[in-house]
Amino acid sequence: MKKGFSDIFETDSVIKTLVLCVLTIGSYLIYKLYRFTSQINQHTELKVSNLFITTTIILFVISLGSLIYGLANYNDLTILKSSIGIHAISSAFDITWIVMVRNRINLIAGSNKDDNLWLNPFITSIFHVIYMQYKINQGLAKKEI
Incomplete structure (x- = not known):
């Protein structure tokens, strides 16, 4: 079961991951989660359901779209208020993933x-894929020594 990072993951820039997560309003976070999940699913028995992944991505897109639309029409608060429910559901799926x-x-x-x-669960909850990539890079560097 234990394969090692080098058989599954790749080194990537933590700074690049941070910048892209911010610039893409979280979309890169979803992409990195998808990449990590694909790498895990291809190389281990620890599968994450494709249905769960697809559902989470769809909810994220709907949530982000409704949030952007609501902010673009900030004079009408009912639009923004109505998107809170889908955002909460989307966030629950994101956190679970x-x-x-x-x-x-x-x-x-x-x-x-x-x-x-x-x-660390606390640090992961704050920095998500940025912290994951940092730890993956550490694990890959450790294998090279």
Whole structure:
């Protein structure tokens, strides 16, 4: 089961990940989660359901679209208020996906609490894929030594 990071993940710039997450209003976060999930699904038995992934992406797109539309029409607060429900549902799916990927990366790394490669849940909840990429880069660098 334990394959190692080099068999699954690739090194990528943490700064690039941060900048793209900000510039794309979170869309790059979804892309990186999708990439991590695809890499996990292709190389391990720790599959994440394609139905779950598709549902989460669709909810994210609808939520982001309604939020942008609501902000563009900020004079009409009913539009913005009506998008809160879909945003809450979308956020719940996003958080669930982040936790699923985090747990799988910890299993792949064979990490436990206080290990160097262990993805801390609090830090992961704040920095998401940026922190995941940082830890993946650490794991890949560790294998090269």
